[in-house]
Each structure stands twice: as C-alpha cells, then as structure tokens.
Amino acid sequence: MAVFDLIIRNASVIDGTGAPARNADVGVLGGRVEAVGALDGAEALEILDAAGKALCPGFIDAHVHSEMALLGYGHRYGSLLQGVTTHFTAPDGFGWAGLPKELAEDLWETTLFCYGETDLRVDWPTPEAYLSLFPGRSPANVVPQAPHCAIRLGAMGWAPRPATRAELDAQKDTLRAWMEAGAVGLSLGLDYQPSAYAPTYELAELAKVAGEYGGTYNAHIRNNILGREGAWRETIEIGKRAGAKMHVAHEYVNEVSEPLLELAEQECDLTFESYLYPAGSTHFPQYSLPTWAQQGGDRALRERAKDPAQQRRMREHLDRVLAENYAxxxxxxxxxxxxxxxxxxxxxxxxxxxxxxxxxxxxxxxxDEAPYTLTVNHRPGGPEVHDEMVRKTAAHPKMMVASDGIYHGPHPHPRAFGCHARVLRLAVRERGLLTLEQAVHKMTGKPAERFGLARRGRVARGYHADLVLFDPATVADRSTWDEPLLEPAGVERVLVNGVTVVERGKPTGALPGQVVPRGGSA
Ligand SMILES: [Zn+2]
Incomplete structure (x- = not known):
C-alpha cells in the first residue's frame, strides 16, 4: 500500500451525499482522497486520531463576496475557519473582466462596497486573466461564474434600456467566452446597475445560452424593483422559457415565497440558497434609491446628486422610504x-x-463617505418570525446553504464569520431541523451536483481532498450582530486540495486554492 500524506483515523465520516455517517479512516495522497475504510497498518507522513470528531467534505459556498479577501484584502480566513473551501466568484453578477478601462473602473467603484479597498489594477482583458489571480494566492478554491453586470456593461455601457439585437448578440458572445473558460453559469444581481435595466426576454435569451453548456442561471432576483413576489414570478418565467437550471440567491421561505416555490416545482427546474439570518447587507443609500437615481453607477449617481433639484428629489425619497422602513x-x-x-x-x-x-x-x-457605505439591513419581525423562517427554510428540499458573506470593514454581517457554523449549531444541534448529514449535504454534495463540480463535495476515493474535521458537539458560530468578527468554534482542521489551511482552529498560511471549472478540474 502507498504511503499516504495523511491518514485521519476513526472519524465519523459524513460523505456529503446525505447518507448516514460511518466510522472510517480516510487516507489522503497527492491532493486526493485515496482511500476510505479501515486503514490498519497503513503508513502515512502524518496520522491524526479523530475519534469523536466528524469529517466531511469542504463546504462549497455558491454566493459569497470573498474574491478580494481570498487574495489577501480584508478578512481572508472568515469563511475558511468555518470549513468553506470552495467559493463561487461573481456573486450578484459583480465582475470586471473584459471591460475597457473606464467602464471597468466605474463598475469597480460601484461594487466596492462588497470588497473594500485594494491596490489591484482593475485590468483583466479576459476571463482567464482574471481567474489567473487566484492559483498560488488564494487559500480556497474559486469557481468561476459569468458576471452579468460586466457582460451587459461591455455590450452597451450603462444604457437604461433593453439591448438591441446586436447588443444582445454581444452579451451572448461574452457569456460564451466565460462558459468556455469554465464558468458554471451566469450570475446576476438584478437590483444593481446596469443589470436592473435588462428586460425579462433578454435575461431568458442569456439563460438559454448558459443552459446550452449545462450552466445555471444564478440570480439575486429583482426583489427591490419588482417586489419579492414579482421577482420570483419573473424568475420562474425565465426558467420556463429558457429551460435552464435556475437558482435564486440569498432567499428564505415564508408566506410570500412558499407558494411560489410550489409554482416553481411545476414550471421549471429551480433551487435556492439561504444563510438563515433575518438581515441582508448592501450599499447605502443606493439600495433605497429609485432606479433612475442609480442609473450609470455610483459616479453618475454622485454627479446627479450635485444638481439641486435632483438632490432634493432623492433626499425626499430617502426621507420617506427610510422612515417607512423604521416604522x-x-x-x-x-x-x-x-x-x-x-x-x-x-x-x-x-x-x-x-x-x-x-x-x-x-x-x-x-x-462624505464616497466611494461607499455598507449597511446591515435587519428585516422587520421579532424572534417568532425569525424562528419560523428558519424552521421553514432549513429543511426545504430545494434549499442549500450559502453565506453571502462580505469580508471587509470593521462591522460586517455576522454571516461572514458564522453562516455555516451557525447552521450546524442552530439548525442541527439546537433545533433538530436537519440531521448533521442533511446539513452537510446542503453545504457540499448538493451545490457540487447542482453546479456541476465533478469530484468535489464528497468524501470518496478519487475526490479532491477538500475536508473539514470538526467536533459535532461544540461546532458553533460565535459572531454576533455586535461582535461580528468573532471566529467560529469547534472546527479543528480544514484541508484544501490535500493541504492543511486551518489547524487547531487557526490559519496555516498555505495558499493551495485552485480554479475549479464547470465539470471540475482533472
Ligand atoms: Zn445579492
């Protein structure tokens, strides 16, 4: 038998498929899981006794604003300390590759609220040029998605209207370039500029192109502009027309979405993800301004605000909307x-x-705060409303876990350091809404299967050794609304591609992350 790099002995292995845990030894060699079973007498460079601990696949986060943090700007390890080993790029359609310099910088500034300051030059002519930032520089894997904001901006600038035929063709071409570069699908943020102006048929055309590659249409749906019900109905309509796999970002189940999920069941192929907190986080005050005010991105907005008449219109709108929110x-x-x-x-x-x-x-x-202010936005409703949301959402068969974490600034949403650990504490251990195996499935095998990541999301022979070893009795989030940067507890060891990135709950500094394309790396 080969000499393994690492053998983890006696762990309760949760394989990521939802199947019951079983006690086994796991042998890692050359970045892969080489054996799962009884490995008595096998040799290894390191042998770790994990009796009483759970070993599962690394968590896969399909919606997370971590790209710059993974490169060393911001809270680099907030997600890894919980065991998140694979991060999707371009959440909400944010991305900057393939744009002329001025548009790239405009969009960079407009999306900066998610990423904070960096000293990067925003100059990536192709998808490949952008993706080449990560190998050797990121502790976690990244999965490319095609960024709708950049795709539309490149084809037609900030134009507040539907695309012409030629502009739609240009968008399809760029989307194809991303799909060829390994993107798992198209990512959209339809409450953001310039995506907010894309009409339903235009989105359905793009969803079809993603679908031709087996890709997914992964959207922050048009909640703010259409209202939640309207946004869900539009998404279902697009799924029906395009026949593509649909995925709804950062959602939850309550009386509004419950009947729409039932409708979706009949009309299209749809999944969604949730972080299970009763608050979102986004730019302020842009998210409370009407679309006309935001048109053209943040620089255009600030120019517009210099005009006294427009300034007054915006202020009056904000006075009213913010007062209504608080009320x-x-x-x-x-x-x-x-x-x-x-x-x-x-x-x-x-x-x-x-x-x-x-x-x-x-x-x-x-x-005064240009280029950005970020806020955490608490939804109305007391603890009973929240408890009911968690109950309905956690066990929903179409739901998977994704954090929507934002990893910069002094006071982020606690989901950044806590989302995955919180599910294991709250939904599994404290409330019994999910078994440990079910919860792990929603963080590993389910996203891997949905987005077509081969040889990820399972503990099985031949799979990449993205692994999390944790104590099921103590694993917990510690981040709170008041202290959002507290690190999670109970996660002892995290491996990415067979390399230890977290040991005894602390980062090792290793940077083994790879780009994981659609279909998975060889
Ligand atoms: Zn979003």
Missing amino acids: AGAKQVISANRTGSYVGMTVEEAAAEAGESLGEFAMRSLV
Whole structure:
C-alpha cells in the first residue's frame, strides 16, 4: 500500500451525499482522497486520531463576496475557519473582466462596497486573466461564474434600456467566452446597475445560452424593483422559457415565497440558497434609491446628486422610504464606510446624532463617505418570525446553504464569520431541523451536483481532498450582530486540495486554492 500524506483515523465520516455517517479512516495522497475504510497498518507522513470528531467534505459556498479577501484584502480566513473551501466568484453578477478601462473602473467603484479597498489594477482583458489571480494566492478554491453586470456593461455601457439585437448578440458572445473558460453559469444581481435595466426576454435569451453548456442561471432576483413576489414570478418565467437550471440567491421561505416555490416545482427546474439570518447587507443609500437615481453607477449617481433639484428629489425619497422602513420595524446598521464614522450605529441613530433628517444624512454620506457605505439591513419581525423562517427554510428540499458573506470593514454581517457554523449549531444541534448529514449535504454534495463540480463535495476515493474535521458537539458560530468578527468554534482542521489551511482552529498560511471549472478540474 502507498504511503499516504495523511491518514485521519476513526472519524465519523459524513460523505456529503446525505447518507448516514460511518466510522472510517480516510487516507489522503497527492491532493486526493485515496482511500476510505479501515486503514490498519497503513503508513502515512502524518496520522491524526479523530475519534469523536466528524469529517466531511469542504463546504462549497455558491454566493459569497470573498474574491478580494481570498487574495489577501480584508478578512481572508472568515469563511475558511468555518470549513468553506470552495467559493463561487461573481456573486450578484459583480465582475470586471473584459471591460475597457473606464467602464471597468466605474463598475469597480460601484461594487466596492462588497470588497473594500485594494491596490489591484482593475485590468483583466479576459476571463482567464482574471481567474489567473487566484492559483498560488488564494487559500480556497474559486469557481468561476459569468458576471452579468460586466457582460451587459461591455455590450452597451450603462444604457437604461433593453439591448438591441446586436447588443444582445454581444452579451451572448461574452457569456460564451466565460462558459468556455469554465464558468458554471451566469450570475446576476438584478437590483444593481446596469443589470436592473435588462428586460425579462433578454435575461431568458442569456439563460438559454448558459443552459446550452449545462450552466445555471444564478440570480439575486429583482426583489427591490419588482417586489419579492414579482421577482420570483419573473424568475420562474425565465426558467420556463429558457429551460435552464435556475437558482435564486440569498432567499428564505415564508408566506410570500412558499407558494411560489410550489409554482416553481411545476414550471421549471429551480433551487435556492439561504444563510438563515433575518438581515441582508448592501450599499447605502443606493439600495433605497429609485432606479433612475442609480442609473450609470455610483459616479453618475454622485454627479446627479450635485444638481439641486435632483438632490432634493432623492433626499425626499430617502426621507420617506427610510422612515417607512423604521416604522415597519426594519433597521439599517452602518457596517463599513470610508471614514469609519457611525460604524455600528443605526442610520436612525447616526442621523439623530448628526442633527439631520434620515434623507439628509443619507445624501451626505453619499458624498462624505464616497466611494461607499455598507449597511446591515435587519428585516422587520421579532424572534417568532425569525424562528419560523428558519424552521421553514432549513429543511426545504430545494434549499442549500450559502453565506453571502462580505469580508471587509470593521462591522460586517455576522454571516461572514458564522453562516455555516451557525447552521450546524442552530439548525442541527439546537433545533433538530436537519440531521448533521442533511446539513452537510446542503453545504457540499448538493451545490457540487447542482453546479456541476465533478469530484468535489464528497468524501470518496478519487475526490479532491477538500475536508473539514470538526467536533459535532461544540461546532458553533460565535459572531454576533455586535461582535461580528468573532471566529467560529469547534472546527479543528480544514484541508484544501490535500493541504492543511486551518489547524487547531487557526490559519496555516498555505495558499493551495485552485480554479475549479464547470465539470471540475482533472
Ligand atoms: Zn445579492
């Protein structure tokens, strides 16, 4: 028998398929799982006794804003410490490759709220040029997705209208280039510029192209613009017309989405993902402004805000919308901005301290905090509403876990350091909504299968050795709304491609991440 690089002995192996755990030894060699079973007498460079611990595939996160953090800008290990070994790129359609310099920089600035400052030159002429950033520089694997924002911007600039035939053809060409480069599908953020202006038929045409490659249409649906029900109906319609695999980002089950999920069951092939917290996180105050104000991205928005009449229209809109939000029980907490002012306070508290109306404060922050302010947006509803959402969502058969984590700034949403660990603590151990095997499946085998990642997401012979060893009795998130940077507990060892990236709960500094294309790397 070969000498293994590592043997993990006596672990309770959860293989990622949802099948019951079984006690086994796992042998790792050359970045792969070489054997699962009884390996008595086998030799290895390292033998780890894991009695009482669970060993499962590395978690696969299909919606996470981690690209810059993985490259060393921001909270690089917040997800890895939980066991997330594979991250999808281009969440919400954000990406910058293939654009002329000025448009790339415009879009970079507009999406900066997710990534924070870096010293990168935003100059990636092709998908391959962008993806080449990661090998040798990232502790985790990255899975490419085609970024809709950049695709539309490259074809027609910020134009606030449907594409012409030629512009649609240009979008299809760029999407094909991404699919050829290994993208698992098209990623969209339909509440963001310039994607907000793409009409349903245009999206269906692009979904068809992704579908030709077996790819997935993975969208932040048009919640803010159409309302949640309208956004779900549009997505189902696109799925029906295109016949492609549909996936809805950062969603949850409640009385609005429940009947729509039933409708989707009949009409198209659809899955969704959830992080199971009662709050989102996005740019402020852009997300509360009407589409006309945001048209052209953040630089155009700030130019527009210099015009007194437009400035007044926006401020009045914000005064009204933000007051309605607070009255309904929602709240927005300032997560990150340029100056660090008011971080951790609600917008309401910050405006009061500044002696301004909500709209005045919001408009001033557009200028003073440029290029961005990030907030955590708590939805209305008390603990009972939240408990019910978790109950309905966690066990839904179409649901998988994805964090939507944002990894920069002093006060991010706690999902960044806690999402996956929280599911294991809350949904499995405390509330018994899922078995450990089911929860692991929703973080590993299910996303791998849905997005077509071969030889990932399972503990089985020949699979890449992306592995997580944790204590099922103590695994837990520690990040909270007030202390969002607290590291998770109970995750002891994490391997990416057979290399240890987390040992005894601490990063090793190894950077073994690879680009994982559709179909998986050889
Ligand atoms: Zn989103």
